[in-house]
Amino acid sequence: MIDLTGQTINKLRVVRRVDNVGKQPAWLCVCECGAEKRVLGMHLRTGKPVDCGCGRAQRLREAHVRHGMTDTPEWRAWKSMLDRCNTPTHKAYVHYGGRGIKVCKRWMVFENFYADMGKRPEGTSLDRINNNRGYSPANCRWATQQEQQNNRRSNVRITLHGETKTMKQWATHFGVDYAVVKDRHSKGVRGAALFAASPRKPYGRKIEIDGLSKTITEWAAHFGVTYQEMWKRINSKDPSC
DSSP: OOOOTTOEETTEEEEEEEEEETTEEEEEEEETTSOEEEEEHHHHHHTOOOSSSTTHHHHHHHHHOSSSOTTSHHHHHHHHHHHHHHOTTSTTGGGTGGGTOOBOGGGGSHHHHHHHHOSOOTTEEEEESSTTSOBOGGGEEEEEHHHHHHTOTTOOEEEETTEEEEHHHHHHHHTOOHHHHHHHHHTTOOGGGGGSOOSSSOOSOOEEETTEEEOHHHHHHHHTOOHHHHHHHHHTTOTTO
16 A cells, blocks of 8 residues: 655645545545545545545536636527537427538537637627538628528529529519519519519509600510510610610
């Protein structure tokens, strides 16, 4: 048996040998705080005990709150992200972890997530730019609710004149009721025809040209061009060209 008398291990000073604990040798130790504690020799030899237990509460606090941001908006966004991707019992898991959406290794630590994303702007939440990719610095942003709605996987994106928007954004752009556009799309209509004004209920304002007032649809028929072409002419301030 190794004599540990007089040795100091972390905050404990070994005073003398005391009765065994079962078959294990034990030693009386005095902590820096002044308290006495009986410690097994096997534990002293490994350096496992730090003190008599006086610092346990502080160590627990430090382990629980490393960054001081628990329950902040940023921390809640981070925690929700992890739960959606890593917890099979989470209600949204099927749409995230269940379909292969993962959190990058760096963001498994909150401090790294906060260093990359920064403070959450008011009125925004965590959003993936590409909804088919996981959570990482290159694929995430703080986005408004409208930005997130426009970025949903279910959105239909249409490219007209080299510009891509969601179907709802194009409907707003052309001043056409979105419900009408959705109905046309469900019936197989595609492209610019989705946003043509209905002949039964013309959409948009009246445009006056040479003393005559007509809707864009009516002017398109008058000049023998498409609705979209007429719309472009109206906005170029030269409808007759």
